[in-house]
Amino acid sequence: MNPGSLNYFLLLIGTTIVFYLFNDNKLKQSVLLLASLFFLSFFGIIPVITCVLLSILNFYFAKHAFKYGYLFSKLVAINTVNVLVLLAFRFVNELNIGSLFSAPLIGEQFIVALGIGFYSLQNIAYQIDIYKKRYTPEVSLLSFTLSNTFFTRVSSGPILNIKAFTASLSTLPSKLTEENFTVGLQRILIGAIKKLVIAERFSYYINLYFDGIDPGAKTGYDVVIACFLFTIQLYFDFSGYMDIAIGSARMFGINLSENFNMPLRSQSVSEWWRRWHITLINWFTQYIYYPVAYKFRARRMMATVFAIISTFAISAIWHGFGVTYLIWGSLHIMYLIIENFLKKDLLRLNEKLTSFYYQLIFTPLTFILVSFSNLFFRSNSLADAKRLLLKLIDWRHFFPDISLKSWILNGVDWKMEFMVSMRLGFLFAILYLLFEEKLFLRLNKSKFSIPFITFLIVFLVVFGVFNSGTRFIYMNF
Amino acid sequence: MKTSEQILEELQGIFIKEFSDSSIVLTDETTAKDIAMWDSLTHMGLMDTIERHFEISFSLDEMISFKNVGDLRTAITAKLK
C-alpha cells in the first residue's frame, strides 16, 4: 500500500469513521495509532517493530534523563543509538539484504524500515530539545508513539516537532466539521491530481533516460530534458504526496506543517531551500546549521561556510550512501557559498533591473542550477552520472538528428503515446504553476462547493494515470 | 546606563556597518524580512558583532528566538543590567 493508492484511501475513510465514533481523547488517539500500525504492517513486521521500539526507547530515556539530570553524555548515547539505527537500515536498504526480512511490495521499491529517516530526525530533535530544557518531556507514551507512527505522514514527512504535535493531539475535535472535511478533501484531491495527472506522465521518459542504457539518453538535449522533467516531476510527486498527507490529517482536525511554498518560483538557491521540503530544512537549520554557525560565529564568513558544508554534507548522507548524493550536496554547498559572496551584488542588480526582469532571469537560472544538481541526485550510480555528463558536454552531438517538424509531430522517439502524454502533463504542469498562488487560496476556503469539488474529482478521474505504481521517490527515506 | 533609544541607535549603526547599507532604519517592529541582507546566512555574523559591541553574549536559543529588533533590544537591555 502506498499513500495515494486505493487501500490507503479505504484505510483513511475507515479510520475517519471509527475516529468520530468516540468522544474520549485517548480513545481517538488509540484509533489513530492502530490505523498507523496497520498501515506500517503492510510494509512488513520490521517497520512496525522498529518504529514502536524506538519510540518507547526515546520516550522513557528522555523522561528518565530529565528526572535524574540530563547530562551531555546521555544525549550523545541516545542520539548515537538513533543515528546508528538509521544508518544501519539505510545501509541494509542500499544492499537490498532486507528482502530476507519482510515481504516486498509488488512493483514498489523495497523499503526495509519505512519512514525511519523521518521519525529518527524527530526523535533526535526531541532529545536535544529536552536536554536543552526547551520543553519538558512528553507525559503520554501514546501521543509520543503516535507522533512517530502517524500514518498520513510516516513514509515521507512532513517532519513534526514532537512536543508541538502532541500538544495538538490534546484538542482533537469531537465532530467532523464542514471546514475540516472540505479543506481536507480539497487538499487530498489536488494532491492526487499532482501525482496522478501530472507527475506520473513524466515517469516513462525519466526512467528511460536515467535508468535505460540503450537507448537511454542519446544526446545532450535528452539529458537536459531528463533533468528538467525530473525536477518538475519530483516537485509534483512530492508536494502532491504532502497535500494528501496534510489533507488526510485535516480529516482528524490535525494540522500538519506545510512543506512546500511554490519552490519553482525561487530566484536563488537559498530561496529554493526556504521553499522546498521546508520541515526537513528547518530541522537541519535548527539542529545543525545554527549550532555550527553559532559555535564559529567569531570567524564570520568562515562560520557560514563551515555551517553550510556541515548541513549539506549530513543532508546528503541522510538521503543515501551514494557518491552521487555527495556530489549533489557539494553542488548546493558551492551554489550557496557563491550566492553568499555575491549577495550585495545580486541585490544591486535586482534594483537596477527592477524585480520583474530580475525574476525573468533568475527564476529560470535557479531552476537550471537545481536541475543540474538533480542529475546526480537521480542517477543510480556515479558511472551513470558520468555517462550523462559526457553526453551533456558533447556539443557537436547535442541536438537530436531530426527536423523541427519531426520533433513537433513525433518527439525524439517513436513512442507516440508517451510523448503525447508527457506533453499533456507538461501543459498541465505549466497551467498549475501559473495559477498556484490563486489555487492555494481557493483550497483553504472551507465551504463545500459542489462545482469546485466536482471539477477536481472529474478532472482527476478523466486525466489520472492510475495503473503504474506511483514511483514515489522520497518514500525510500 | 544606556537608554532604550541609545541601544536602538547603536544597533542601527551596527546594522548599517555590517550590511554596508546606509539606508537601514530600525524600529522595534523591524524583522529580517525588512532588511534584504539579513537572513540565516548572515544572522550569526551580525549577532557576533552585536555581542562584541555591547560586550555581552547570547546563547544559541536566545539568538534564534528574536522575532524582531524589539526582542533583540529587550534582551540587550536585560544583559546590560
Add this chain to the structure above:
Amino acid sequence: MWKKVLITILVCLLFLSLAEFATDYYLKRYPRLKSSYISQVEQNADIVVLGACEAAMMVDPSLLDSLTGYKTYNLGDPGARFADNYLDLYQYLRFQKAPKYLLLHVSPESFYSIDDKLLTTYKHQAFLSDSVVFNVTKELDPDYIKFSKIPFLKYSYYNIFTMYKIFGAIGYSLLNKKHPDDRDGFIPPPPFNSDTSALSESNVITLDSYSWNSTEEKYFRKIISLCKDKGIGVVFYKLPYYHNYYNANLELKKYEERIRDIATENNVPYFTYDTAPFTNDSKNYYKLENNLLNRNTIPEFNKMLIRDLKDSVFVQ
C-alpha cells in the same frame, strides 16, 4: 453538508458516464484502431494475416493480392500477444465474412512473456461491453476489470494510451476520415535500419531464461479452434531468422519443435525460412534483435511465402 457530498458524487458519476459514453462512441468509429475499422468497413478478405509486428509489419497484403489473386487484410498488431490476436480475430468474425485462410505468425518468442501482461488491455477497451472481450480481459487483467466499474475509469486506467487514441479519434472525426492511411492493415517499417551498435558481437540479442507460458498456448489453441469452427484454413509461418540467432539461443530450437508438434496435431502447415539467402547479412534487417526485415527484403520474403502457399495450401 452530507447532502452536498451525495449530490457531488451523483454529479461526478453523471459527468463521467457521459464522458465514457462519448469516448465509446468515438473510439468505436476510430479507423486507426483495426478492431474499430473492421467493424465499420467491409473487407471481403480471403486471407487474413494475424500476429504481432512480425505480421503487421512484415506481410504486404498488396503483394499477396497481386500474386495470388486472393484479397488480403492484415489484422496484425505490433505488440499483440495471442490473447490480443484471439480477440482481434473474434471481433473480425463478428463483423466480416469469414476468410478462406488465416496466416498466423508463430515463433518460440510468441510463447515467452517477459511480464505478466498477457493482454494489451487498452486495445480492447472500447468493446468491453461484449461478453467474450469482457471475459478474456477479466481472466488476464482482473485489476482492470475491478476498476472499470467506475465510469470512465476503464479508459483512464491506462490513460497514457487512451488520451492519444481519443485525440486521434476526434481528429479523424473532425476531418471526416473514414479510412486509415494503410487500408489493408499493412504497417511498413521505417525506411532505415535500427541502430545495432549496442548489440553483442554475434549481432543478436540473447534471451535470458526462456520459459514457455501456458496461458499463451491456451489462447494460441483458441485461435486454431475458432478458425476450425468457422471453416478457416490455418497456416503458420515464422520470420526468416538472422543466421546467428539460433546459435546464440540454442534453447529455442526445442520450442520450435513443440510448435511443429501442435501444427501437426491440428493439420496445419508451418513455414519457416531460416535458410533463406538474405539471412546471412545483418544489413537486410530493420531491427536485428526481433528479426524484423527491412523494406527491401520484405518483398523477397513475401514471395517465398506466397510460393509455399500456392504449392501446399491453395492447391486444395
